[in-house]
Amino acid sequence: xxxxxxxxxxxxxxxTGEEEEQTFPVSTDELxxxxxxxxxxxxxxxxxLSDSYILSVASKPYSKDPTVRRPLEYTxxxxxxxxxxxxxxxxxxxxxxxxxxxxxxxxxxxxAKAKAIAESLNYGFMYWHGLDKExxxxxxxxxxxxxWYPDVxxxxxxxxxxxxxxxKLMPSGITDFVVLSDSNSPPPPNPQFMINLLSALAKGYPxxxxxxxxxxxxxxxxxxxxxxxPLMPGRLASKIxxxxxxxxxxxxxxxxxxxxxxxxxxLGGPCDHDDLYPAGGSYPEKVVxxxxxGMLERLQKDVQKFTEKK
Numbered sequence: 001x002x003x004x005x006x007x008x009x010x011x012x013x014x015x016t017g018e019e020e021e022q023t024f025p026v027s028t029d030e031l032x033x034x035x036x037x038x039x040x041x042x043x044x045x046x047x048x049l050s051d052s053y054i055l056s057v058a059s060k061p062y063s064k065d066p067t068v069r070r071p072l073e074y075t076x077x078x079x080x081x082x083x084x085x086x087x088x089x090x091x092x093x094x095x096x097x098x099x100x101x102x103x104x105x106x107x108x109x110x111x112a113k114a115k116a117i118a119e120s121l122n123y124g125f126m127y128w129h130g131l132d133k134e135x136x137x138x139x140x141x142x143x144x145x146x147x148w149y150p151d152v153x154x155x156x157x158x159x160x161x162x163x164x165x166x167x168k169l170m171p172s173g174i175t176d177f178v179v180l181s182d183s184n185s186p187p188p189p190n191p192q193f194m195i196n197l198l199s200a201l202a203k204g205y206p207x208x209x210x211x212x213x214x215x216x217x218x219x220x221x222x223x224x225x226x227x228x229x230p231l232m233p234g235r236l237a238s239k240i241x242x243x244x245x246x247x248x249x250x251x252x253x254x255x256x257x258x259x260x261x262x263x264x265x266x267l268g269g270p271c272d273h274d275d276l277y278p279a280g281g282s283y284p285e286k287v288v289x290x291x292x293x294g295m296l297e298r299l300q301k302d303v304q305k306f307t308e309k310k
Contacts, residue, residue, distance in 0.1 A: 021060070021061075022061055022066075023056075023059040023060060023061075024059050024060075024061070024068070024069035025059070026055050026058045026059050026069075030058065030072055031051060031054060031055060031058070033072070034054055034058065034072065034075065034076055034079065035051070035054065037076055037080075038054075038076070038079060038080065038083065041080055041083065042080075042083040042084075042087065045083055045086055045087060045091075046083065048083075048086065048164075049079060049082065049083070050175070052172070052173050052174070052175050053175040053207075054075075054079065056175040056176070056207055057070075057075055057078060057079060057206065057207050058070060058072070058075040060207065062074065078206060081203065082203070082204060082205075082206065085203045085204045086204060089160060089200075089204065090160050090164060090204065093117070093157065093160055093161040093164065094161065094165070096110075096113065096114040096117050096118075096157070096161070097114070097117070097118065097121075097161070097288055097292060099111060099114040100114035100115050100117065100118040100287050100288055101118075101286065101287050101288050103287070113154075113157070115287065116151050116153070116154035116157070117154055117157045117158050117161060118287050118288045118289075118290075119151070119154065120150075120151060120154040120155050120157070120158040121158050121161075121162075121281075121288065121289075121290040121292065122280065122281045122288070122289040122290050123145050123146065123147060123279070123280075124142065124145055124277050124278065124279050124280065124281060124290060125141065125142045125143065125145035125146045126139065126140070126141055126142070126158065126159065126162055127139070127140055127162070127277050127290075127295050128140075128162065128165075128166045128295055128296070128299045129273060129276070129277070129295070129298065129299070130256065130257055130262055130299075130302055131171075131257045131302050131303070131306055132178050132210075132255050132256060132257060133254075133255065133256070133257055134174075134210075135171045135174050135303075135306045135307075135310075136170075136174055136176060136177050136178050136210055137166045137169065137170060137174075137177045137178070137299060137302075137303075138177070138178045138179075138180055138256075139162070139163070139166065139177055139178070139179045139180070140179075140180055140181075140182070140264075140273070141179060141180070141181040141182065142182050142266070143181060143182060143183050143184075143185070143186035143187070144182065144184065144185040144186065144187075145279055146186065146187050147187065148187040148188065150190055150193055152190065152192050152193045152196055153196075155193060156193075156196045156197065156200055159197070159200060160200065160204065163177075163205060163208075165292075165296055166299065167208070169296065169299050169300055169303055170303070171303050171306055171307050171310075172307070175207070175208070176207065176208050176209060176210040177208060177209065177210060178209075178210050178211060178212070178213075178255065179209065179211075179212040179213070180212075180213050180215070180252070180255070181212065181213065181214045181215065182215055182264075182266055182267060183214045183215060183220075183221045183242075184215070184266075186220055186221065186224075188220070194224065194227065194228055194231075195231065198228065198231050198232060198236075201236065202232075202233050202236065206233075207235075209236065209239055210239070211239040211240070211241060212239060212240045212241065213241045213243060213251060213252070213255065214240065214241070214242050214243070215243055215248050215251075215252070215267055221242065222242070225240070225242065245268075248263075248267055248268065249263060249268065249269070252267065252269070257302075257306070276291070276294070276295075276298070277290075277291070277295075282294070
């Protein structure tokens with residue numbers, strides 16, 4: 001991402017905490033109209049937004065009057081902004097991994113970008129693993145693995161790469177994902193990374209986050225949240241839950257597909273994530289040490305199992 005990003009604009013349509021957010025019906029004709037307008041504006045990327053996601057965005061309450069649905073024009077503007085953001089920030093990310101591994105295939109600047117993304121992935125601080133009880137993919141964040149002096153652009157590019165890959169594998173009808181963060185021993189907060197992260201979530205992935213649970217919250221995370229909350233869209237801020245050790249097992253047991261048996265060892269459970277996602281990666285001899293393909297294969301299998309049980 002180039003330049004200094006602006007902080008996201010705050011919306012006022014805040015859901016009521018843990019209560020299910022109200023949605024409104026969207027007709028087939030309205031969906032067709034939105035799809036046609038998006039195709040006209042972005043013919044090469046409009047299909048990256050599924051019908052289910054378009055319906056999800058269109059069905060939300062309007063920020064200026066939560067008792068009614070978002071106007072179709074508002075939804076179209078929101079989705080067009082997503083495609084514009086993707087055109088500027090998310091094109092060709094998967095090709096970057098191939099370029100990093102081969103060491104060729106682009107300009108010197110592109111190759112440097114590719115290697116930086118690979119290096120960010122190799123920390124193993126972010127990966128998809130498993131589903132929640134509703135079939136939503138879970139993005140795990142291991143803050144203790146994050147570098148103290150991060151390459152902010154590379155970290156955000158790695159997030160875009162991983163997020164897009166997980167979204168493509170979502171079960172039919174699922175449009176959002178869950179983030180579970182091990183926040184026990186994070187490095188000092190990097191303000192520019194936090195602002196860039198919020199910008200990416202607000203502009204590139206609106207209505208994608210179902211909720212975020214930050215576990216074993218200490219003073220650093222509490223300090224970070226005081227900085228972040230005023231910058232967040234209201235709907236995003238309401239989806240973040242900070243929990244301590246005493247509530248960790250019970251809370252995660254209600255979220256994870258197989259209950260407490262899916263809680264990882266680093267949060268006091270029996271599930272060994274480190275065997276699949278070791279710090280530093282699974283392939284020390286490679287440039288891309290992180291097992292990116294294995295992550296996606298495991299997620300695809302979990303999605304298939306969930307779909308077959310429905």
